[in-house]
Amino acid sequence: MTGYRDVIxxxxxxxxxxxxxxxxxxxxxxxxxxxxDDDHPPFYRWFADGELxxxxxxxxxxxxxxxxxxxxxxxSPVTGSKRTFTYRELLAETxxxxxxxxxxxxxxxxxxxxxxxxxxxxxxAMLACARLGAVxxxxxxxxxxxxxxxxxxDARPVVIVSASCGIEPTRVVAYKPMLDHxxxxxxxxxxxxxxxxxxxxxxxxxxxxxxxxxxxMAGATAVDPVxxxxxxxxxxxxxSGTTGKPKxxxxxxxxxxxxxxxxxxxxxxxxxxxxxxxxxDVGWVVGHSYIVYGPxMAGATTVLYEGKPVGTPDPGAxxxxxSEHGVKVLFCAPTAIRxxxxxxxxxxxxxxxxxxxxxxxxQAGERLDPDTYAWxxxxxxxxxxxxxxxxxxxxxxxxxxxxxxxxxLKAGSPTVPMPGYDVQILRPDGSGCESGEEGAxxxxxxxxxxxxxxxWGDDARFESSYLREYPGYYLTGDxxxxxxxxxxxxxxxxxxxxxxxxxxxxxxxxxxxxxAHPAVAECAVIxxxxxxxxxxxxxxVVLKSGASTDGVAAELMAAVREEIGPVAALxxxxxxxxxxxxxxxxxxxxxxxxxxxxxxxxVPSTIEDAGVLEALRPILRATANSGASEVADDPHRWxxxx
Numbered sequence: 001m002t003g004y005r006d007v008i009x010x011x012x013x014x015x016x017x018x019x020x021x022x023x024x025x026x027x028x029x030x031x032x033x034x035x036x037d038d039d040h041p042p043f044y045r046w047f048a049d050g051e052l053x054x055x056x057x058x059x060x061x062x063x064x065x066x067x068x069x070x071x072x073x074x075x076s077p078v079t080g081s082k083r084t085f086t087y088r089e090l091l092a093e094t095x096x097x098x099x100x101x102x103x104x105x106x107x108x109x110x111x112x113x114x115x116x117x118x119x120x121x122x123x124x125a126m127l128a129c130a131r132l133g134a135v136x137x138x139x140x141x142x143x144x145x146x147x148x149x150x151x152x153x154d155a156r157p158v159v160i161v162s163a164s165c166g167i168e169p170t171r172v173v174a175y176k177p178m179l180d181h182x183x184x185x186x187x188x189x190x191x192x193x194x195x196x197x198x199x200x201x202x203x204x205x206x207x208x209x210x211x212x213x214x215x216x217m218a219g220a221t222a223v224d225p226v227x228x229x230x231x232x233x234x235x236x237x238x239x240s241g242t243t244g245k246p247k248x249x250x251x252x253x254x255x256x257x258x259x260x261x262x263x264x265x266x267x268x269x270x271x272x273x274x275x276x277x278x279x280x281d282v283g284w285v286v287g288h289s290y291i292v293y294g295p296x297m298a299g300a301t302t303v304l305y306e307g308k309p310v311g312t313p314d315p316g317a318x319x320x321x322x323s324e325h326g327v328k329v330l331f332c333a334p335t336a337i338r339x340x341x342x343x344x345x346x347x348x349x350x351x352x353x354x355x356x357x358x359x360x361x362x363q364a365g366e367r368l369d370p371d372t373y374a375w376x377x378x379x380x381x382x383x384x385x386x387x388x389x390x391x392x393x394x395x396x397x398x399x400x401x402x403x404x405x406x407x408x409l410k411a412g413s414p415t416v417p418m419p420g421y422d423v424q425i426l427r428p429d430g431s432g433c434e435s436g437e438e439g440a441x442x443x444x445x446x447x448x449x450x451x452x453x454x455x456w457g458d459d460a461r462f463e464s465s466y467l468r469e470y471p472g473y474y475l476t477g478d479x480x481x482x483x484x485x486x487x488x489x490x491x492x493x494x495x496x497x498x499x500x501x502x503x504x505x506x507x508x509x510x511x512x513x514x515x516a517h518p519a520v521a522e523c524a525v526i527x528x529x530x531x532x533x534x535x536x537x538x539x540x541v542v543l544k545s546g547a548s549t550d551g552v553a554a555e556l557m558a559a560v561r562e563e564i565g566p567v568a569a570l571x572x573x574x575x576x577x578x579x580x581x582x583x584x585x586x587x588x589x590x591x592x593x594x595x596x597x598x599x600x601x602x603v604p605s606t607i608e609d610a611g612v613l614e615a616l617r618p619i620l621r622a623t624a625n626s627g628a629s630e631v632a633d634d635p636h637r638w639x640x641x642x
Contacts, residue, residue, distance in 0.1 A: 003405040004416065011419030018419060019046065019449055025261040027061045028052045029227040032254065036446065042467050044446035045231045045453060047254040053225035054234055054253050055131035058296035059091040060225060066299055069273060073325050074120045076306035077317060078167045079200070083120065095222035098128040104192050106158050108133035108226055111236070113157040115139045115148060115179060117166035118306040121196045121213060122282045123292050125161045130234060133226040137236040140283030141166050144565045145181030151238050152186040154248055154456065160193045165201035169311045176203035230254025236456045237285060239391040247465065248456030249391050256394060257297060259450025260289055263395045264298035267387070267418065268329050268362065269403035272299030275325055275357070279305055279318065279332035285391040286365070290331060303327065309336040316349030323353035330358060333365035333502035337376050338532050347379040358382055360402060364389060365502025366534040367492070370411040388414035388490050390476065394450045397421045397443070398488045413487045420448020423488060425481055430470055438481045438491060442473035498527030498535045505537065505568050513563045514539055514556050519547035524579050524587045528571065528596040538596065539573040549575050580613040588613070595620040
């Protein structure tokens with residue numbers, strides 16, 4: 001039997017041969033012969049002379065062999081509804097909506113923005129874009145109008161697809177007002193907005209712009225898949241950067257299909273007909289890779305869950321889904337497990353369900369702490385497998401490839417690098433670290449298939465953000481080390497992007513909202529440790545001379561909710577006399593984070609005024625402002641991601 005060492009060695013010895021073999025799992029309309037185009041480093045392209053259609057690989061090619069097999073299971077405890085789509089049914093819906101988009105002027109290369117809740121129409125819309133060779137850009141439904149507007153202006157969509165509302169356990173979230181607000185703010189205006197009217201809330205459509213999904217589908221004509229070049233973009237997914245402008249991560253069609261097909265079989269051990277559940281949101285990269293495309297291309301059944309780990313109705317919600325649908329692999333963020341554990345520490349709700357179908361629990365999106373790992377392992381009695389990847393990579397950098405060989409598990413480690421990822425730990429001078437020595441986690445170029453080839457419309461930013469600091473390498477932005485057995489340990493971000501329940505949020509974006517308040521002179525946002533969500537953002541502001549403190553904290557917290565959305569809700573805002581800085585004027589955020597997390601941080605030698613830090617130390621260690629932890633204390637606010 002071929003084991004991990006054989007597989008990784010084959011990928012290192014001859015990457016082109018390795019990925020050419022992997023590409024045989026994909027259905028091509030034109031077989032690729034040039035596997036790696038390395039003519040223009042650091043810009044590399046995979047399968048450049050190949051052609052395919054991603055939607056056809058996800059749906060059409062399965063019709064003869066498994067057309068009546070469930071493809072998509074929609075399970076919505078917040079609405080009390082369920083629906084199963086066979087491959088044949090999902091193809092019919094997708095082909096018709098592709099016809100709708102074509103009738104609205106969408107063609108190959110055009111962009112379509114999706115602002116959707118967790119409903120089947122979101123999956124159908126993504127696949128329909130792929131069918132036309134159009135480029136979709138899904139915006140997470142928790143983002144407010146300002147964030148949506150910035151993505152509309154960057155992607156410049158021909159059509160926007162949305163819904164009347166999202167549904168939470170305790171409330172209905174009207175999407176249409178946020179969409180309307182975004183379109184008021186944006187410079188770009190689409191040809192049309194297609195709106196799914198949900199039973200819980202009907203919205204008013206804007207004449208001449210807004211169209212009803214159901215009405216359009218009633219008169220739709222199905223269309224065939226359009227072949228595209230492998231290097232053509234499939235989607236753009238925006239992630240937070242350290243500046244205000246979001247970064248549009250580009251995913252191509254060919255490399256994406258090859259990588260996801262390989263990962264489904266070899267990382268997750270999924271065969272055709274198996275049931276795979278990624279408890280994420282279609283607005284995040286996990287939803288793209290492992291709710292929609294990966295399972296369907298593999299001929300598996302995927303679960304689309306509109307609910308929470310607790311509160312819909314209880315901490316047994318996940319186990320009910322696993323039992324009812326025969327889930328083989330569950331993939332979620334550690335936050336979900338921590339929330340369940342908090343509500344059901346003894347795991348009593350598991351006794352109500354038959355979990356015999358469950359083979360693995362995969363975790364990603366944030367650090368899997370040893371306590372959560374131990375609890376899940378003991379409670380579920382299955383391997384709990386941490387793996388590490390990024391929005392930029394689209395699939396795992398490091399994992400335990402159970403479809404090849406299950407390696408011994410180590411708490412705190414996502415195990416070992418996957419094929420194509422030549423992971424190196426580097427010192428600031430570019431030299432390699434020794435075993436056990438922490439440094440910057442970098443990946444030697446070229447990156448493997450499925451990873452980002454560039455940023456949308458911004459090659460220069462792609463180079464400056466990821467490739468410039470260590471020439472010849474991709475900078476992950478995380479620090480870590482290899483142990484003596486070659487296991488990778490990821491220790492956290494080296495930049496000022498924080499991770500809230502698996503959601504990467506830019507502190508710079510949040511700070512921009514705080515700085516816009518007329519009373520604020522300067523500000524800093526840091527991520528502080530939280531036992532449930534991993535990190536939560538906390539704000540510190542210095543007010544302008546003479547400005548009143550009355551109500552400022554509440555106003556600032558409300559502004560962040562309004563401008564960015566509840567996902568970025570601040571744990572608290574403290575008004576302070578000054579912020580600690582270096583002599584060059586850089587705010588000492590890392591030092592502030594350390595003190596807030598309870599560490600005995602030394603005073604940096606570069607500090608301008610040590611007294612400022614000492615005055616701030618008790619504030620950093622104090623409990624957040626009264627009432628400021630609303631979201632952190634509300635398990636219904638949890639949203640999954642990687």
